[in-house]
Amino acid sequence: MTSDDRRRQILSLLSSQGIVHVATLSQTFGVSTVTIRTDLSELEYGGKLKRIHGGAVSVKELVVPSLPKRMRRNTRAKDAIGHAAAGLVTDGETILVGSGSTTLAFVNALNPKTNLSIITDEPGIINYVTQRMPNVTPICTGGILGCGYHYYGPLLAASLANVHVDKVFLGADGFERRLGFLAERKVTAEAKKEFMRHGNRTVILMDATKVGASRFFVPFAMPGEIDLIIMDSDPHGIVATSVRAAGGRTHVIEVCT
Structure with missing residues (x-):
C-alpha cells in the first residue's frame, strides 16, 4: 500500500468515526507509529484533519471559521x-x-x-x-x-x-x-x-x-x-x-x- 492509499483510507476512517488514534492506525495498516504520525501531519498541512494528542479529529467538527x-x-x-x-x-x-x-x-x-x-x-x-x-x-x-x-x-x-x-x-x-x-x-x-x-x-x-x-x-x-x-x-x-x-x-x- 502506498502512502497516498493509506492516507485516503485514514480519511475514510475519520469520516465514519470522527476520530482516529495513532496506535490503532499503526496496527490496522501494519506500519510504525512514526509513519502514521507523518501521515497525519501531512493530512493536517493539507487541511484534511486536525491533530490531537494520540490521533486526529475531523476538521468539520473543530475547524475555526474562515x-x-x-x-x-x-x-x-x-x-x-x-x-x-x-x-x-x-x-x-x-x-x-x-x-x-x-x-x-x-x-x-x-x-x-x-x-x-x-x-x-x-x-x-x-x-x-x-x-x-x-x-x-x-x-x-x-x-x-x-x-x-x-x-x-x-x-x-x-x-x-x-x-x-x-x-x-x-x-x-x-x-x-x-x-x-x-x-x-x-x-x-x-x-x-x-x-x-x-x-x-x-x-x-x-x-x-x-x-x-x-x-x-x-x-x-x-x-x-x-x-x-x-x-x-x-x-x-x-x-x-x-x-x-x-x-x-x-x-x-x-x-x-
Missing part, C-alpha cells in the same frame, strides 16, 4: 481590543503581527500611524495593508501557504532569522486554565511560538469568547510567557487567576466596549 466570517463576529469587542493595542505602537516602529481576526482589527486601528513596518504570516493582513494603508510597509514571512490562512514551516523560521523587534502581537483561538493560550492547528501554534522568539514583548489580543475553548486545540504559550493580555472582558476572572498563579511579569487589561 477569516472573513470571524471578522463579522464580536466586531465591537475586537475593535476595542485593537484600538487599545494600537496605543502601544509608535510611529516608525517595526512590529510582528500574527494571523487572526482580532489582529486584523488591531492592524486596522494602526491606520493613523506613519512609517510603520508590519511583518506578518497572514495573507489577509498583507492584502489589507497593501490596499488600505499607504503609510505602512507590509512584510510577508516565508513559508508554505496553509489552506489560504497563514504561512508555516521551516521557511517561516528562516525568513525571521535576522529579525528582532520590540513587540509581537498575537491572537489566540482559545484559552484554558491548564493549557494556556491555544491555536487551532499545530502549524499555527508553531508559527506563533516562532514569532515569540523574535520580540522583546509579546502581547496577546483575545476576546472573551475564546476563554474555555475546545480541548483539541494546540497550546502555544502559558500566561507566564506573555507580557500583556488585552481582552474585552475576562469571564469569571479565569485569565487573571491563571496569570496570578503563574507569577512573573504578565498583565491583563480589560477594555470597555
Whole structure:
C-alpha cells in the first residue's frame, strides 16, 4: 500500500468515526507509529484533519471559521481590543503581527500611524495593508501557504532569522486554565511560538469568547510567557487567576466596549 492509499483510507476512517488514534492506525495498516504520525501531519498541512494528542479529529467538527466570517463576529469587542493595542505602537516602529481576526482589527486601528513596518504570516493582513494603508510597509514571512490562512514551516523560521523587534502581537483561538493560550492547528501554534522568539514583548489580543475553548486545540504559550493580555472582558476572572498563579511579569487589561 502506498502512502497516498493509506492516507485516503485514514480519511475514510475519520469520516465514519470522527476520530482516529495513532496506535490503532499503526496496527490496522501494519506500519510504525512514526509513519502514521507523518501521515497525519501531512493530512493536517493539507487541511484534511486536525491533530490531537494520540490521533486526529475531523476538521468539520473543530475547524475555526474562515477569516472573513470571524471578522463579522464580536466586531465591537475586537475593535476595542485593537484600538487599545494600537496605543502601544509608535510611529516608525517595526512590529510582528500574527494571523487572526482580532489582529486584523488591531492592524486596522494602526491606520493613523506613519512609517510603520508590519511583518506578518497572514495573507489577509498583507492584502489589507497593501490596499488600505499607504503609510505602512507590509512584510510577508516565508513559508508554505496553509489552506489560504497563514504561512508555516521551516521557511517561516528562516525568513525571521535576522529579525528582532520590540513587540509581537498575537491572537489566540482559545484559552484554558491548564493549557494556556491555544491555536487551532499545530502549524499555527508553531508559527506563533516562532514569532515569540523574535520580540522583546509579546502581547496577546483575545476576546472573551475564546476563554474555555475546545480541548483539541494546540497550546502555544502559558500566561507566564506573555507580557500583556488585552481582552474585552475576562469571564469569571479565569485569565487573571491563571496569570496570578503563574507569577512573573504578565498583565491583563480589560477594555470597555
